[in-house]
Amino acid sequence: MNGQERLAPTAAEIEALARASLRRIPAPFADHLAGVVLLVEEWADDETLDALGIEDPYDLTGLYAGRPIGEKSAFDTGALPDRIHLYRRAILDEWVANGDDLATLVHHIVVHEVGHHFGLSDDDMHALEAAAG
Template structure:
């Protein structure tokens, strides 16, 4: 009897993670969705050294995502010339957490995206959990 062929799986690339993240963004309910049009979504393998240093993180695997920008409630008409709000997702830490936790990858990406959207709105952790449930 011949041995079965080895299973060869390829880790999802940045485009696959981005597609999952955009699916989550499309499910964010009103009135939150109205304030997300200008938010830029960026998927990179890991955070850059500057971001890690600013957060006091030594191991890049510890950071799955971050929101860069000012929360909606803190914006001002005088903010012209500012960088657009950005949600950065970090593919390798997300994949590492996926392997370690055995949570479905799309569910994990959903969780990270909603958490970062929550920062965009200045939400508390409890409010973020409610938003995650609503966007489920």
């Protein structure tokens, strides 16, 4: 190695980018994210991929697991906390393939998963992105 090589960003580095993205989410939305758990994993597991009908683990960079805010009830008990999963290897593959800034890519994924927390569908988010610009 000649000192020019760089190792791929670690899970901790991606988590730091994701936490910074969460801090950028404005009130009143941020107020509803306090209990959401952020997890950075290498890949989505086979059970998750199968449930989503995804064959290639590189096709899933993030996932919201939980009940959207609008579906929650005061009578809900015993549920796992809401979670945002980020899949490091798929994120890195997309980063390299598209040449995007890693912080920008992670922010996009985090905002997308936060959108699911608020009950937005993928189609809703694509329409919002298209309208924004």
